[in-house]
Amino acid sequence: MMQAFTVLNGLVVPLDRSNVDTDAIIPKQYLKSVKRTGFGPNMFDDWRYLEPGEPGMDHSKRTPNPDFVVNQPRYKGAEILLARDNFGCGSSREHAVWALTDYGIRAVIAPSFADIFFNNSFKNGLLPIALDEAIVDQLFREVEAQEGYRLAIDLEAQTITTPSGGVIDFEVDEFRKYCLLNGLDDIGLTLKHADEIRAYEERRRQEAPWLFQE
Amino acid sequence: MSAKTLYDKLWDDHVVRTENDGTSLIYIDRHLVHEVTSPQAFEGLRIAGRQPWRTGSVLAVPDHNVPTTDRTAGIADPVSRLQVETLDQNCRDFHLTEFPMSDIRQGIVHVIGPEQGATLPGMTVVCGDSHTSTHGAFGALAFGIGTSEVEHVLATQCLIQKKMKNMLISVDGKVGAGVTAKDIVLAIIGEIGTAGGTGYAIEFGGEAIRDLSMEGRMTVCNMAIEAGARAGMIAVDDTTIDYVKGRPFAPRDGHWNQAVSAWSALKSDEGAEFDLVVRLDAHSIQPQVTWGTSPEMVIPIDARVPDPADEPDSVKASGIHRALDYMGLQAGMPINEVSIDKAFIGSCTNSRIEDLREAASVVRGHQLADNVKLALVVPGSGLVKEQAEREGLDKIFTEAGFEWREPGCSMCLAMNADRLEPGERCASTSNRNFEGRQGKGGRTHLVSPAMAAAAAIAGHFVDARTLVEKENTQ
Numbered sequence: 001m002m003q004a005f006t007v008l009n010g011l012v013v014p015l016d017r018s019n020v021d022t023d024a025i026i027p028k029q030y031l032k033s034v035k036r037t038g039f040g041p042n043m044f045d046d047w048r049y050l051e052p053g054e055p056g057m058d059h060s061k062r063t064p065n066p067d068f069v070v071n072q073p074r075y076k077g078a079e080i081l082l083a084r085d086n087f088g089c090g091s092s093r094e095h096a097v098w099a100l101t102d103y104g105i106r107a108v109i110a111p112s113f114a115d116i117f118f119n120n121s122f123k124n125g126l127l128p129i130a131l132d133e134a135i136v137d138q139l140f141r142e143v144e145a146q147e148g149y150r151l152a153i154d155l156e157a158q159t160i161t162t163p164s165g166g167v168i169d170f171e172v173d174e175f176r177k178y179c180l181l182n183g184l185d186d187i188g189l190t191l192k193h194a195d196e197i198r199a200y201e202e203r204r205r206q207e208a209p210w211l212f213q214e
Numbered sequence: 215m216s217a218k219t220l221y222d223k224l225w226d227d228h229v230v231r232t233e234n235d236g237t238s239l240i241y242i243d244r245h246l247v248h249e250v251t252s253p254q255a256f257e258g259l260r261i262a263g264r265q266p267w268r269t270g271s272v273l274a275v276p277d278h279n280v281p282t283t284d285r286t287a288g289i290a291d292p293v294s295r296l297q298v299e300t301l302d303q304n305c306r307d308f309h310l311t312e313f314p315m316s317d318i319r320q321g322i323v324h325v326i327g328p329e330q331g332a333t334l335p336g337m338t339v340v341c342g343d344s345h346t347s348t349h350g351a352f353g354a355l356a357f358g359i360g361t362s363e364v365e366h367v368l369a370t371q372c373l374i375q376k377k378m379k380n381m382l383i384s385v386d387g388k389v390g391a392g393v394t395a396k397d398i399v400l401a402i403i404g405e406i407g408t409a410g411g412t413g414y415a416i417e418f419g420g421e422a423i424r425d426l427s428m429e430g431r432m433t434v435c436n437m438a439i440e441a442g443a444r445a446g447m448i449a450v451d452d453t454t455i456d457y458v459k460g461r462p463f464a465p466r467d468g469h470w471n472q473a474v475s476a477w478s479a480l481k482s483d484e485g486a487e488f489d490l491v492v493r494l495d496a497h498s499i500q501p502q503v504t505w506g507t508s509p510e511m512v513i514p515i516d517a518r519v520p521d522p523a524d525e526p527d528s529v530k531a532s533g534i535h536r537a538l539d540y541m542g543l544q545a546g547m548p549i550n551e552v553s554i555d556k557a558f559i560g561s562c563t564n565s566r567i568e569d570l571r572e573a574a575s576v577v578r579g580h581q582l583a584d585n586v587k588l589a590l591v592v593p594g595s596g597l598v599k600e601q602a603e604r605e606g607l608d609k610i611f612t613e614a615g616f617e618w619r620e621p622g623c624s625m626c627l628a629m630n631a632d633r634l635e636p637g638e639r640c641a642s643t644s645n646r647n648f649e650g651r652q653g654k655g656g657r658t659h660l661v662s663p664a665m666a667a668a669a670a671i672a673g674h675f676v677d678a679r680t681l682v683e684k685e686n687t688q
Contacts, residue, residue: 023648028629032293034253046650086409092344094360115444123362175237190370200230210465210473214270
């Protein structure tokens with residue numbers, strides 16, 4: 001079971017760069033782990049700390065980069081990441097999503113997302129929301145202007161409410177929404193169609209037997 | 215029946231069922247597995263008490279963490295070693311075919327799939343690795359997936375997908391002599407941008423693409439993901455079929471003729487409609503060099519590094535400014551005046567036999583420049599290495615001062631010991647020039663094998679064609 005996502009009222013941290021790649025979200029040395037957890041301290045590792053990091057270090061003893069936005073005290077405890085276009089591009093590493101969720105991020109808002117990252121997010125209870133660039137620009141201005149800026153996200157209603165009461169609608173696929181609202185394991189859902197998968201295989205075995213040459 | 219694109223055909227052939235909102239269950243023919251993105255998937259299977267649906271569809275290989283130096287001592291880094299051993303153990307426990315580190319067939323997953331004939335036209339091919347788009351060169355639907363999806367494919371042989379949109383990128387006419395597949399794909403990314411293909415499956419077509427060997431086509435499809443597209447593909451023709459014939463996993467006996475006849479349909483029909491068509495003129499493509507921290511930050515070898523002052527969009531201008539700063543470059547400087555510290559010839563983009571031949575043809579008779587501290591040549595597989603050695607390519611490299619290594623991903627992403635130190639500049643045949651990709655603070659310039667070889671010899675970026683021409687006129 002993954003963590004369900006229903007409503008979230010969370011502090012927003014703005015990351016004002018486009019094309020943030022998954023190498024930046026979680027650098028390669030941390031991909032050596034065979035676990036799904038513990039990536040949070042290394043989210044944005046190269047930007048977040050002044051010294052280079054390696055797995056197994058006590059990351060709480062490293063020097064945080066004071067210029068990196070996530071380290072600023074006003075954004076401590078943020079649950080919503082506000083980003084620019086093509087967020088999550090590059091490598092397919094799901095560790096990028098695990099780093100964000102392990103840190104405490106539950107939703108990312110950006111003008112656009114890379115396809116694989118977008119898909120990986122839904123498998124882990126992280127809600128990626130794509131909004132028009134002009135709206136994202138406006139949110140960046142509001143977050144930077146107001147300390148403690150929070151957004152209320154309601155997945156069922158597909159709305160984001162700003163502190164001034166403004167309501168922004170967003171799109172989400174029906175199937176993904178259903179899985180996220182209920183925290184459903186989609187392998188279990190797929191296996192309900194096992195008979196159809198077997199029927200497909202039988203048909204293909206006739207049409208293209210070389211695909212089943214083992 | 216209306217005209218279909220190649221992607222439409224591949225999609226239709228693999229749909230198991232479709233929901234009302236278009237979400238479909240897609241059947242997966244080939245599942246490639248490596249050590250980095252699979253351990254959590256196998257753990258998931260164990261926790262849920264599930265078994266792989268079809269073990270014969272899986273081919274596994276360790277590639278990201280493996281050392282490229284002497285392997286008899288195993289892997290020095292205990293964390294890397296554990297990850298590789300975990301793959302070995304998972305393959306034993308679940309009865310999956312694996313080429314372990316000691317196997318001559320071991321190599322980069324996207325090199326060995328095609329090499330073994332495990333990648334075939336008309337297949338759906340997935341792997342927990344974004345560069346799975348490589349296999350689309352065979353007229354296959356191939357794309358990278360996350361670890362949750364790796365588990366999903368292991369358990370169900372299917373993926374939950376929505377159909378992507380169709381894009382055609384046509385590279386019309388012929389490229390000039392000495393312009394390679396890597397230059398073509400970098401020029402494409404420069405044209406459409408790193409998000410240009412987001413939401414699309416890209417079919418590459420046109421005379422310049424048709425003229426490429428399978429190795430060249432794999433280079434182009436490999437970097438579809440750098441243009442934002444999960445899947446890139448090229449129609450099947452005689453070049454494809456000649457490459458596949460006789461490979462260990464290729465159709466055998468009576469199936470071969472039947473397969474070839476089915477594969478001949480794997481091209482877009484006349485009049486098929488694409489959501490977007492992009493055309494490039496092949497003649498205008500020059501050897502390319504990236505200058506920044508995104509593959510779209512690319513220029514021809516005779517051009518200058520851009521100036522953020524010329525960019526009207528403020529978000530883009532600050533991106534250029536940040537990239538110049540990270541890369542240690544001045545706005546407006548000619549790229550051919552930029553000197554390098556290291557060179558890397560390898561990766562799933564450019565480590566096949568033709569890539570090594572291309573680099574060796576530039577290196578032959580030259581020496582590494584004094585300012586170049588290290589030049590690595592890392593073949594894509596044990597079999598590529600063996601073939602290169604039969605052709606004497608290893609000698610050409612080592613006599614010039616290059617290091618000749620064992621196969622793996624190596625310095626493309628520096629998960630093993632091969633990496634850049636902070637501030638070091640590298641001419642690299644890999645696919646990503648992101649900040650820190652080849653080591654924290656490292657500066658990566660993406661180029662073709664010929665251009666990386668030329669930079670290693672000249673000590674700075676230079677048009678590889680001038681080195682080869684000099685050679686020919688002597």
